[in-house]
Amino acid sequence: MARAAILGMIGAAAALHIPNHPATPYIARNGFAVLPRPAQVTAALVDETRAHILRRLDLLRETARRKHGSDCDLRFHEVASRQPHRFDVRACDEVEGPGWKELEAAVLETATDVLPRLSSTKPPRITAAGCVISEPGCAPQHYHADGPHPDAAGLYNCFVPLVDVPAEGDGTAFWIGSHMDEKLARAAAAKRLDGLNLDDIEVAPAVDAGNLLFFDYRVVHRGLAAHDRVRPVAYFTISTRDDDVKDDWNWSGERLLDGPEDLRPEGSQG
Numbered sequence: 001m002a003r004a005a006i007l008g009m010i011g012a013a014a015a016l017h018i019p020n021h022p023a024t025p026y027i028a029r030n031g032f033a034v035l036p037r038p039a040q041v042t043a044a045l046v047d048e049t050r051a052h053i054l055r056r057l058d059l060l061r062e063t064a065r066r067k068h069g070s071d072c073d074l075r076f077h078e079v080a081s082r083q084p085h086r087f088d089v090r091a092c093d094e095v096e097g098p099g100w101k102e103l104e105a106a107v108l109e110t111a112t113d114v115l116p117r118l119s120s121t122k123p124p125r126i127t128a129a130g131c132v133i134s135e136p137g138c139a140p141q142h143y144h145a146d147g148p149h150p151d152a153a154g155l156y157n158c159f160v161p162l163v164d165v166p167a168e169g170d171g172t173a174f175w176i177g178s179h180m181d182e183k184l185a186r187a188a189a190a191k192r193l194d195g196l197n198l199d200d201i202e203v204a205p206a207v208d209a210g211n212l213l214f215f216d217y218r219v220v221h222r223g224l225a226a227h228d229r230v231r232p233v234a235y236f237t238i239s240t241r242d243d244d245v246k247d248d249w250n251w252s253g254e255r256l257l258d259g260p261e262d263l264r265p266e267g268s269q270g
Helices: 003-010 023-030 043-068 100-114 182-189
Strands: 032-035 079-083 086-090 125-134 155-161 172-175 212-216 221-223 231-239
Touching: 023 032, 023 100, 023 212, 032 100, 043 079, 043 086, 043 100, 043 125, 043 231, 100 125, 100 155, 100 212, 100 231
Parallel strands: none
Antiparallel strands: 032 212, 079 086, 086 125, 125 231, 155 212, 155 231, 172 221
């Protein structure tokens, strides 16, 4: 694909570096691409990360019940549940267990090889990370983009499922090419797309555990319903821009954990 075409698709007047990688034009055209699991992301690392994240969510929910009487509708610095049975656990020192740094390094290395750069001075870098955990009973999300259009140009997410996700199953569905249409992003934000039949343009790709699903921050997408299992997906937000962008769209500043008693599960000693 020609350089000019890729520039038009990512919404940039100029990209200082367009990698010679087969996935690059696919991301530019469709807004997303699935890449195979990097060699350093072993099955054991995936299993370890999944167990660690689920323990962290248990701690956060126990703390919310103890302090606030409920673990529903959580909106804190460390965790958010923007709909029932779907939890977003933000990365922090406690989340970053033994395998997290290796996973993060693999994502960043691949991002450097794949994503167009809009920065003249900075390499691609991870600006936020965490894990979304969907539980049985979780309904499909509303169609949405992760950041406002066009302000989020040059930002990408990388999803790393910690369980195998089948095609058209309980993963993430994308509106192909929607990152290039500001009207679609506004319609999604106003929830005017919900209820439409998008079968012909919506794609929910298969993503095996440990594979990397890169997508443009502006692409319209939604998490699908979780019926009979817990589905944890690690995510990493990657900036290819000169400026430092802080995601103030999705998080509260109020902290849930604020003392030593909050750093261990309910009923534990010492």
